Amino acid sequence: MSELHTQLSVGKRNFIFSLLFLAWLVDSLTLFGMNVAIIPISKELHLTQTQSGLVISSFWLSSALMTLLAGWASDKFGSRKIIVIAVFMISLFSLLTGMIGSFMAILAIRFILGLGDGGLPTGSGVAITEIFKKDVRARAKSMLLAAQLIGGVLALYLAGLIADTWGWRTMFYIIGGVGLIVTLLLFKFYNPPKLIKQQVAETSNGRPMKELYKSSFLWMLVVMYFCSSTVHWGFSSWLPSYLEQTRNLNLREVGSLAMIPQACGLIAAIITGFLIDKGLAGKEKIIVLIGAIVSGLCLYMMFNASSIQLAISFQSIFSIGDSAISMAILAIPLKYVSQKIIGSFLGMMYFASGMAGFIAPTAMGALIDGFGGSFQAAFFFLIGALVIVVICAVFYRIPSKNSSLIDHA
Known part of the structure; x- marks a missing residue:
C-alpha cells in the first residue's frame, strides 16, 4: 500500500506545520525549564541528588510507556487527536507543577505530564508523513x-531569570498558560491533509507488523537511539546543576551560559536535516559516527576544562555532535520506513528514548551522590553510551526493498 498526498497549498501546509512547531516549543519549555527549576526546588524541598534525578526521570518513565500506545493510535487515527490531547496534558500539568509542595506530589505531577509528552513526538512523526513528501x-x-x-x-534563559526574580512556581504558571492557548489553536486550526491510499503489489508476505518486531534494523536503531538519548537527556538534565555546583554560577548565569550550547545544537539540527535531504541520504551512519566521536571527546575535555570559557566551548561542540546524531537517526525511518507502520516504528524508537530519559538522570544523580558530589563518573557514564552508539552505527544496515518495512515509492 502506498500513499499520495492530497493537493494542498504551500501556505496551508506551512500554517499547519507552524502549529506543530508551537506545540514542540511548549513541550520543550516544560522539559528544559525543569532542568533549571530543579535547583531551587531541590533546595526548597531538601532533595538529595538522587531524588532530584528521580523528579526529572519520573516524567520520562510515563512518556516512554505512552509512546507505544501513541504510535499505534497515530497509525490508526492520524496525528490530530493525539497531538491535541498531548499538548493539553502537557500544558495543564505544567500549570499544576507550580502548585506542588512535596517530593511525592511533584513525582506524581511529572509522571502524569509525561503521558502527554509521550504522545507528541510519535504523533508528530506521523504528521510529517501526512504533511510532507519524502524528499x-x-x-x-x-x-x-x-x-x-x-x-x-528560551527555557534555560527565562527559567533562570523568572525563578531568580519571581520564583520557580511563576515559571510553570506562565508555561502552562501559554500551552493552553496553543492547545486551543491546535484544536481549532490543526487539520493535517488526508492521505489517499492506493493498493500496490506486495513483494513481501504482507505482514509488516510481524516483520517489524523481528527486524534487526529496528532493534539496531532502537539501541542506537536509546544510547544517544541517554547522552542527550542525561547531559541536558544535569548541565544547569553542573554549572551551578561545579562552576559556582548563579541561576541567571546558569541560564545565560547554558543557552550557548543549545543554540549551537539548534543550528546543527537544521543544517543536518537539510544535508540529508539534499545529498547525504543513505550516509546517515557517517553523520552518527562522526557526531558520536566528537561528542565523546568534548565531554571528556569539558569536565577537565580549566575555565568556564573552555567548558562552554567544549559543551557547544558537544551539542553540535549530539544534534547531528539525533537528526540522522530520526531521519532514517522518515526516509525509508513504510507509511503503514511509521507510527509504530517511531513509537518503539521514542519508547527507547523515553526509557533513556528515565534512566539517565537518576543514574547520574546516584553517581554524583556516590562519588561525593563529583560529576566525573557521571560524565564517563555518558561517554560509555556514546561508545555503544559508534558500535551500532558501524553494523546497522537498511533492509532491501523486498522487505515490507521499506517504502516502495
Whole structure:
C-alpha cells in the first residue's frame, strides 16, 4: 500500500506545520525549564541528588510507556487527536507543577505530564508523513528538533531569570498558560491533509507488523537511539546543576551560559536535516559516527576544562555532535520506513528514548551522590553510551526493498 498526498497549498501546509512547531516549543519549555527549576526546588524541598534525578526521570518513565500506545493510535487515527490531547496534558500539568509542595506530589505531577509528552513526538512523526513528501521530511523533522532546541534556549534563559526574580512556581504558571492557548489553536486550526491510499503489489508476505518486531534494523536503531538519548537527556538534565555546583554560577548565569550550547545544537539540527535531504541520504551512519566521536571527546575535555570559557566551548561542540546524531537517526525511518507502520516504528524508537530519559538522570544523580558530589563518573557514564552508539552505527544496515518495512515509492 502506498500513499499520495492530497493537493494542498504551500501556505496551508506551512500554517499547519507552524502549529506543530508551537506545540514542540511548549513541550520543550516544560522539559528544559525543569532542568533549571530543579535547583531551587531541590533546595526548597531538601532533595538529595538522587531524588532530584528521580523528579526529572519520573516524567520520562510515563512518556516512554505512552509512546507505544501513541504510535499505534497515530497509525490508526492520524496525528490530530493525539497531538491535541498531548499538548493539553502537557500544558495543564505544567500549570499544576507550580502548585506542588512535596517530593511525592511533584513525582506524581511529572509522571502524569509525561503521558502527554509521550504522545507528541510519535504523533508528530506521523504528521510529517501526512504533511510532507519524502524528499523534504528530514528538513521538516529538523525544524521540529529546532523547535525543541529553541524552546530549550528560551527555557534555560527565562527559567533562570523568572525563578531568580519571581520564583520557580511563576515559571510553570506562565508555561502552562501559554500551552493552553496553543492547545486551543491546535484544536481549532490543526487539520493535517488526508492521505489517499492506493493498493500496490506486495513483494513481501504482507505482514509488516510481524516483520517489524523481528527486524534487526529496528532493534539496531532502537539501541542506537536509546544510547544517544541517554547522552542527550542525561547531559541536558544535569548541565544547569553542573554549572551551578561545579562552576559556582548563579541561576541567571546558569541560564545565560547554558543557552550557548543549545543554540549551537539548534543550528546543527537544521543544517543536518537539510544535508540529508539534499545529498547525504543513505550516509546517515557517517553523520552518527562522526557526531558520536566528537561528542565523546568534548565531554571528556569539558569536565577537565580549566575555565568556564573552555567548558562552554567544549559543551557547544558537544551539542553540535549530539544534534547531528539525533537528526540522522530520526531521519532514517522518515526516509525509508513504510507509511503503514511509521507510527509504530517511531513509537518503539521514542519508547527507547523515553526509557533513556528515565534512566539517565537518576543514574547520574546516584553517581554524583556516590562519588561525593563529583560529576566525573557521571560524565564517563555518558561517554560509555556514546561508545555503544559508534558500535551500532558501524553494523546497522537498511533492509532491501523486498522487505515490507521499506517504502516502495
